[in-house]
Amino acid sequence: MKLGFDIDDTLINLREHAFHLYNRKLNQNVGLDVFHGLKTLEIHEAFGLTKEEGGRMWRDSMEEVYFTDCPPFPYAVEVLRELEEQGHEIYYITARPKEHGERTKQWMKDNGFPVRDDRFYYGMKDEEKLQIIGQLGLDYYFDDKPRVLETLMDQQLKVYAKSNSYNQHLHIPRITCWSELKGILEG
């Protein structure tokens, strides 16, 4: 089968990684309970930052957020490797900016994800994911972002939300932990 995955907050715990980083950089100690209660994908509100300040903070932190030690979600690496060994095709489709694309691909390899160069897509806008996903003829696609998931819900492929505090309002199949993935594929 052809399986497509978003990266940030789908396969790796990027927001929480950024949350810890913001606490350090801003010399604050905002608790994880606040993090888990956030209804927005953006995390700046938890630190009392305006949208503009939050945008600047994100841009200034991007390098560190992306390329340090962000942990993959539990079982993500193991399960994807196993599926790849079984002959499934694993595709990555991330909206990370073009200039970070190749380093992101290498980072994913370094962190144990099974990555083939011709199955790694980056630098597109949210709405362009729809096109790429359509062209690839995926059987399954996994993402966390409401705006992306909403554009895909009417498509042929099976779309799953990686469950998170900001996508609970979507009526869509969801995956909470990657240990569930094989069960999902077996139907």
Ligand SMILES: [Mg+2]
């Ligand atoms: Mg994402």
